[in-house]
Amino acid sequence: MAKKQVKPVVGSELPLGAGASSAIHPRVFQHTVDQADIAISITDVHAHILYVNPAFTRVTGYSADEAAGQNESMLSNRTTPPEVYQSLWQNISRGESWSGRLINRRKDGSEYLAELNISPVVDAGGEVINFLGMHRDVTAMHRLQCQVKNQKELIESVVDAAPMVIALLDVDDRVVLDNHEYKKLQADLGMAEPAPMLMTSIRAGLEADGALGRGSSGYAFLDREVRLDLPGGKPTRWFSCSGTRVREDNSAADAFFAGSGRDYLLLVAKDITGLRAQQEKARVAALQAVMAEEDRVSALRESLSAATFRLEGPLNMMASAAGMLARRNGEHDPMVLALADAMAGGQRALSELRAMIPAETREAFGSVNVNELMRDVLDLATGRLLAAGIRVSWKPQAMLPALQGHPNKLRALFKALVDNAIDAMSGRGWRERELLVITRAQLGSIEILIEDSGPGIPPAQQLKVFEPFYTTKREGNRHLGTGLAAAQQVAADHGGTIEIDPAKAPGCRVRVVLPVKRRS
Numbered sequence: 001m002a003k004k005q006v007k008p009v010v011g012s013e014l015p016l017g018a019g020a021s022s023a024i025h026p027r028v029f030q031h032t033v034d035q036a037d038i039a040i041s042i043t044d045v046h047a048h049i050l051y052v053n054p055a056f057t058r059v060t061g062y063s064a065d066e067a068a069g070q071n072e073s074m075l076s077n078r079t080t081p082p083e084v085y086q087s088l089w090q091n092i093s094r095g096e097s098w099s100g101r102l103i104n105r106r107k108d109g110s111e112y113l114a115e116l117n118i119s120p121v122v123d124a125g126g127e128v129i130n131f132l133g134m135h136r137d138v139t140a141m142h143r144l145q146c147q148v149k150n151q152k153e154l155i156e157s158v159v160d161a162a163p164m165v166i167a168l169l170d171v172d173d174r175v176v177l178d179n180h181e182y183k184k185l186q187a188d189l190g191m192a193e194p195a196p197m198l199m200t201s202i203r204a205g206l207e208a209d210g211a212l213g214r215g216s217s218g219y220a221f222l223d224r225e226v227r228l229d230l231p232g233g234k235p236t237r238w239f240s241c242s243g244t245r246v247r248e249d250n251s252a253a254d255a256f257f258a259g260s261g262r263d264y265l266l267l268v269a270k271d272i273t274g275l276r277a278q279q280e281k282a283r284v285a286a287l288q289a290v291m292a293e294e295d296r297v298s299a300l301r302e303s304l305s306a307a308t309f310r311l312e313g314p315l316n317m318m319a320s321a322a323g324m325l326a327r328r329n330g331e332h333d334p335m336v337l338a339l340a341d342a343m344a345g346g347q348r349a350l351s352e353l354r355a356m357i358p359a360e361t362r363e364a365f366g367s368v369n370v371n372e373l374m375r376d377v378l379d380l381a382t383g384r385l386l387a388a389g390i391r392v393s394w395k396p397q398a399m400l401p402a403l404q405g406h407p408n409k410l411r412a413l414f415k416a417l418v419d420n421a422i423d424a425m426s427g428r429g430w431r432e433r434e435l436l437v438i439t440r441a442q443l444g445s446i447e448i449l450i451e452d453s454g455p456g457i458p459p460a461q462q463l464k465v466f467e468p469f470y471t472t473k474r475e476g477n478r479h480l481g482t483g484l485a486a487a488q489q490v491a492a493d494h495g496g497t498i499e500i501d502p503a504k505a506p507g508c509r510v511r512v513v514l515p516v517k518r519r520s
């Protein structure tokens, strides 16, 4: 490097500009710059060094004497891109300051990353006469920044590749960070955010178990099972969810001493659908057996009830005939006595028949997931649906609030409605065969719609079909017409309603509304 012929200014010969304050002795400036913990150099307009402070010597290894008269380019490692120098010179030549990072080389040949600021020094006429350079070695800080960035990228790629749903939630259940599996689940849910759904179910479970944490900073939980019913006929999915509290320190300057921070919840949801599917298969098989038995008992109950209902008619007629005869011929007339005998026998038979009606099984009240019951009913009806060539559209709300009820009775209610829909569409030559089942949460209740594309129910019969023993079917005694009456009773027992939507034509839409919390 060629040494230019300039008169170096070193140490105590530091030149002071016109702006030096008269209130402070020039030596104070001298000492301040000398003792500053940042490498300071002053150059002429061609970057030839006139002055360096001791910190410059500490950083670069060049003494003041060695540096004086040299061009600042002696510090260049020759690996900084030329565009950086171009931008540096463009700025400082215009009289503007420049800040940036350069790769420098010390006297001993070692490299370091310099964070440099150059400010032009102008004379009274506004002309640049010197440059003031200040730089420090930021190699360690850069290494740290790279480590943090690499670590962040590593963590992000591990989290992204993890075969489980991971999301970081703020205190309002808003997703701050998520992974690939989370996004996949979101797509399966029709772009609805999965985290609030999972958290609603987890909280309900924690609350039911009395394990819901107090305090505003969230809570941790382990292996909480959550069921998600996906739209579009996709299979139900099960997740085992765990939550860990994470605290982030506030990096704002004003929080340096206060030490405040923000709380997050790291939600990890492991898909256990495969495991649950096996358990579900076994459960549905057991349920099938139980429901077949229940069907048999309820058919027996219906037949016996119908028989007693039909016997009551002739007995009533006999009673009125006996009354008329008794008024005309007297109470001791042999015909009246014979009728009274026959009636007493009839009443005894009726009582015996009534006694034979199997009692309804008492069922405990509990927390019920309507989607689960409806899914059971559709699973159990799969054979019939396939045999009848019925297309099923199952549109459950992904996350329904649980309601308090009798699961078996409610399942029987839904089964009666689905069976009716299948029957309605199974008529010979009927082409439109589509069953639509929708569940959705409304204000304080759950609405279940069961819609078929069968011939429908004429408006005049839409109320009558709920009367006991009323049937629109003409297939002998197979249908007694008690299904809808019983279904209505179950809905009423749960504080709900069931109705046929008069607006639906063609086809039939039955709407069941069940309150989430029962009014006592």
Ligand code: FAD
Binding pocket: 041, 042, 043, 045, 046, 047, 071, 072, 073, 074, 075, 076, 077, 080, 085, 086, 089, 090, 092, 093, 102, 103, 104, 114, 116, 118, 131, 132, 133, 135
């Ligand atoms: P150079 O031949 O010096 O120049 C490279 C580019 O800069 C070319 O495009 C050229 O046109 C332009 N250029 C050079 N001199 C001028 C000029 N006088 N006017 C307009 N354009 C010009 N460099 C470091 O590597 N490390 C440092 O720590 C450092 N500190 C500096 C501190 C100060 C106060 C100043 C003024 C400059 C500093 N420089 C530093 C820049 C240094 O002077 C060199 O420009 C740089 O090192 C590149 O050197 P070079 O020999 O590769 O190329």
